[in-house]
Amino acid sequence: MQTNERLYVGRPTRRVEGKLKVTGAAPYSAEQGQEGLLFGVMVPATIAAGDISNIDTSAALAFPGVVDVFTHETKQNVAWWDRKWMDQTASPGHPFRPLHSERILYDGQPVAMVVAETFEAARDAASLIRVSYRESEHVTDIRTVLDESYDPPKKRSGIPAAPKPRGEPEAAYEAAPIKISADYWLETEYHNPMEMFATTVLWEDDEHLTIYDKTQGSQNSRDYVCSVFGLKTENVRVDNAFVGGAFGAGLRPRHQLFMAVMASLKLKRSVRVEMTRRDMFYLSHRPSMLQTISLACDATGKLQSVIHHAVAGTSRYEDYQEVVVNWSGLAYACENAKLTYELTQVDTATPGDMRAPGSASGNVALESAMDELAYAAGIDPLELRIINFAPYDQNDDKEFTSKALHACYRQGAAQFGWEKRNAEPGSMQEGNELIGWGMATGFWDAQLQNAAAKARLSSDGHLIVSAAASDIGTGTYTMMAQVAADEFHMAIEDVTVKLGDSTLPQTAVQGGSWTAASTGGAVQAACLAVIATLLKQAQAIKNSPLKDAKADEVTVRDGRLVLIINDQTGVAVADIMAAAGVSFVEEEGKIGPSKLQMLKYISYTHSAVFVEVRVDKDLRIPRVTRIVSAIAAGKIINPKAARSQILGGVVMGMGMALHEEGMFDHRSGRLMNHNLAEYHVPAHADVENIEVIFVEEHDDLASPLGVKGLGEIGLVGVGAAIGNAIYHATGTRVRELPITVDKLL
Amino acid sequence: MSYDPDTQSQLCPTTLHINGVRHDLEIEPWTTLLDLLRGPLALTGTKKGCDHGQCGACTVLIDGMRYNSCLLLAVSQDGAEITTIEGLSTGDQLHPMQEAFIEHDAFQCGYCTPGQICSAVGLLNEGHAHSREDVRELMSGNICRCGAYVNIADAVEDVMGQQTHAVAAQ
Numbered sequence A: 001m002q003t004n005e006r007l008y009v010g011r012p013t014r015r016v017e018g019k020l021k022v023t024g025a026a027p028y029s030a031e032q033g034q035e036g037l038l039f040g041v042m043v044p045a046t047i048a049a050g051d052i053s054n055i056d057t058s059a060a061l062a063f064p065g066v067v068d069v070f071t072h073e074t075k076q077n078v079a080w081w082d083r084k085w086m087d088q089t090a091s092p093g094h095p096f097r098p099l100h101s102e103r104i105l106y107d108g109q110p111v112a113m114v115v116a117e118t119f120e121a122a123r124d125a126a127s128l129i130r131v132s133y134r135e136s137e138h139v140t141d142i143r144t145v146l147d148e149s150y151d152p153p154k155k156r157s158g159i160p161a162a163p164k165p166r167g168e169p170e171a172a173y174e175a176a177p178i179k180i181s182a183d184y185w186l187e188t189e190y191h192n193p194m195e196m197f198a199t200t201v202l203w204e205d206d207e208h209l210t211i212y213d214k215t216q217g218s219q220n221s222r223d224y225v226c227s228v229f230g231l232k233t234e235n236v237r238v239d240n241a242f243v244g245g246a247f248g249a250g251l252r253p254r255h256q257l258f259m260a261v262m263a264s265l266k267l268k269r270s271v272r273v274e275m276t277r278r279d280m281f282y283l284s285h286r287p288s289m290l291q292t293i294s295l296a297c298d299a300t301g302k303l304q305s306v307i308h309h310a311v312a313g314t315s316r317y318e319d320y321q322e323v324v325v326n327w328s329g330l331a332y333a334c335e336n337a338k339l340t341y342e343l344t345q346v347d348t349a350t351p352g353d354m355r356a357p358g359s360a361s362g363n364v365a366l367e368s369a370m371d372e373l374a375y376a377a378g379i380d381p382l383e384l385r386i387i388n389f390a391p392y393d394q395n396d397d398k399e400f401t402s403k404a405l406h407a408c409y410r411q412g413a414a415q416f417g418w419e420k421r422n423a424e425p426g427s428m429q430e431g432n433e434l435i436g437w438g439m440a441t442g443f444w445d446a447q448l449q450n451a452a453a454k455a456r457l458s459s460d461g462h463l464i465v466s467a468a469a470s471d472i473g474t475g476t477y478t479m480m481a482q483v484a485a486d487e488f489h490m491a492i493e494d495v496t497v498k499l500g501d502s503t504l505p506q507t508a509v510q511g512g513s514w515t516a517a518s519t520g521g522a523v524q525a526a527c528l529a530v531i532a533t534l535l536k537q538a539q540a541i542k543n544s545p546l547k548d549a550k551a552d553e554v555t556v557r558d559g560r561l562v563l564i565i566n567d568q569t570g571v572a573v574a575d576i577m578a579a580a581g582v583s584f585v586e587e588e589g590k591i592g593p594s595k596l597q598m599l600k601y602i603s604y605t606h607s608a609v610f611v612e613v614r615v616d617k618d619l620r621i622p623r624v625t626r627i628v629s630a631i632a633a634g635k636i637i638n639p640k641a642a643r644s645q646i647l648g649g650v651v652m653g654m655g656m657a658l659h660e661e662g663m664f665d666h667r668s669g670r671l672m673n674h675n676l677a678e679y680h681v682p683a684h685a686d687v688e689n690i691e692v693i694f695v696e697e698h699d700d701l702a703s704p705l706g707v708k709g710l711g712e713i714g715l716v717g718v719g720a721a722i723g724n725a726i727y728h729a730t731g732t733r734v735r736e737l738p739i740t741v742d743k744l745l
Numbered sequence B: 001m002s003y004d005p006d007t008q009s010q011l012c013p014t015t016l017h018i019n020g021v022r023h024d025l026e027i028e029p030w031t032t033l034l035d036l037l038r039g040p041l042a043l044t045g046t047k048k049g050c051d052h053g054q055c056g057a058c059t060v061l062i063d064g065m066r067y068n069s070c071l072l073l074a075v076s077q078d079g080a081e082i083t084t085i086e087g088l089s090t091g092d093q094l095h096p097m098q099e100a101f102i103e104h105d106a107f108q109c110g111y112c113t114p115g116q117i118c119s120a121v122g123l124l125n126e127g128h129a130h131s132r133e134d135v136r137e138l139m140s141g142n143i144c145r146c147g148a149y150v151n152i153a154d155a156v157e158d159v160m161g162q163q164t165h166a167v168a169a170q
Ligand code: FES
Pocket: B047, B048, B049, B050, B051, B052, B053, B054, B055, B056, B057, B058, B059, B068, B069, B070, B071
């Protein structure tokens, strides 16, 4: 009998930590260590640029319950060199150092922190701090400094620069019979995970700390703390077992981590610092961006030229970079392309990776422009994309490991009913509503990171798998349990997953959609290593029935190490361990990308997004009534959690298209809507029907499990598809996101 | 009311019945119900997502109705019957709404979840929701940044259906 079928991988599986979450028993970082804690509350700057001329903390210090107040005047015992402050995901520049000097770099910058015996005392005392400033000139609108844009001299690690131009893009554009050119504008967006950033530091002594931190990488936070405060790696443990969402905001250590550790070391006490929702708007953001895109095609719709230029905002102190324009060179087949990406500086915090960073922004311009081109050419927008299907990556001259995008187009269109679309804008109506149907393609790269994991099988049949990976809501706990349970053909209830702890096997930050492929692969490798060790131990037994077996010919089933082709032949795991004199077998597994393969292949996830909007004829209020998202992302480990990942991405894409924008008062350089009442994110009432399709995509090369990752792709394409649907409904092409009602009147 | 000269605080005697347990407390008048639950009472299942009544993460049930506990001063609830997420299940037995949330994968990070569940239970107690549209409209005070809305609506509809069945069967 064959014994290698999978019971869990590929099947909808309930979250293994689900019960903890629905009962309120899952502890997040502000919920650890209740006894004897001090509480820190930060004070934000109220100017955009300048210096603190005076800071009066006397009233705060005199407030009952206050233990200390920290400002830039507090002596700090921290690292000097910039590189010591750089975390794994930092951009080139000078990393921000909280309370470092009197200099104000952006509105909302923390200028003080009050530490008190109770949260309420700290909060009230914080309101008593008086800060005087010497203001200097500021700029917060990148549109006023477009002429100062520059190609970032130092590239951010892991972010490929824009490819060199190919062919003759300008000449081809001039010569083409059908062309469009347009500017697209994006406002800043803010991650706003529901859990506010918080750190609880449990002080043991001057050198030993246990830190509960909201982060997407416990080891990234640990390394930052050790490097900045000169502590030893083995003395600092960072725990992020439960993370209340992050969407990229937790890729870098945030101020509250620094503040809590600083206060804890100085006061020799355990300290918790939890941000306010207002603080959450000054951490990082999806940068505002102006994009100019020009597309040209021949009469049959074949693309002749793609010219895409983006200027994105960054801070005064770091060159934040993401991949914005490169996608336009690989999305569709075209011999002539020119892609350029520049930054311009404003007086805000450094932008940061926000779900589908770069791709989401660039896609709005490219996929809206494709729609404009389709109308200019009189070709159906879906048809235009099919005509220009790219069989290989022209940016890098590499083959795709797989690309089931045709299946996304086909299945998505069928499910949506695209063939019933009347192309004429405003032609589809019902009652007092204009109906619009739009679509877009989405792209994200599928990456494999170096990852390690451990598996430990006990003689009683219990398995523990562990890695310093994170589960920010993505389903990592369940994914690891599924992969491990299948390797040992055991019930998922017999697997314990440990993650979110910096002492566990090394894992990169959770971002870029790479965790399932990387950590999943490492878990599988660890399990296979355990089986190999068991085999060696079994072969040491006299007359072992497995004496001639090779490691890839055996597996574990029903607590026995057996031949895959015949599970009658084998030895009980408990007997093997007893004979070897051990009570458990533990092994580490590691995986990483193959450099050789990467010379020839490149790996992407793809999607086709179809959207229906209805726009009230008189009020012009748009609502999204239906979205079909068809995804090609290789093997889907857990269709249940995977669908949720895509739903979540789609909803955030709806926010990008219709709701979310940082509203600055550019005269004062200050953000005005730093709360959830005025910074609108999608709510229940905004979300009607979303259908997710995973198309079959077999891929042996993308990762050992065949997985490509899902965290970002759900969002990409949604913004453009909604804009295109609104154009189809109303005939109004809005090139500024979010598309709020005022732009449709 | 007692006065503590050290902290200059007024302590107000307040009795709260939380998840069926009586608590006789001395509370400072400025402590919110949310901070009382999460701090001194260590009932951290109720979440803080904004502290401004803008997100619903702190939703609890008071006498069966849903409230944002960040907007209530604890002393103002003297005598109230309060149910938090910790009080919905009994031992290993989950509340049907909790069960439905797991089955429909109606959460990702889980941070808005206790508030969503309490809100959904309160919604059904109120008896105003008769359709999916009603559910979506009346749950709009509970933000989920992970975007689990479709699944949350499925879970609530599921439990709503179970209740209608139960009523029909009677
Ligand atoms: S914490 Fe109460 S509504 Fe947000």
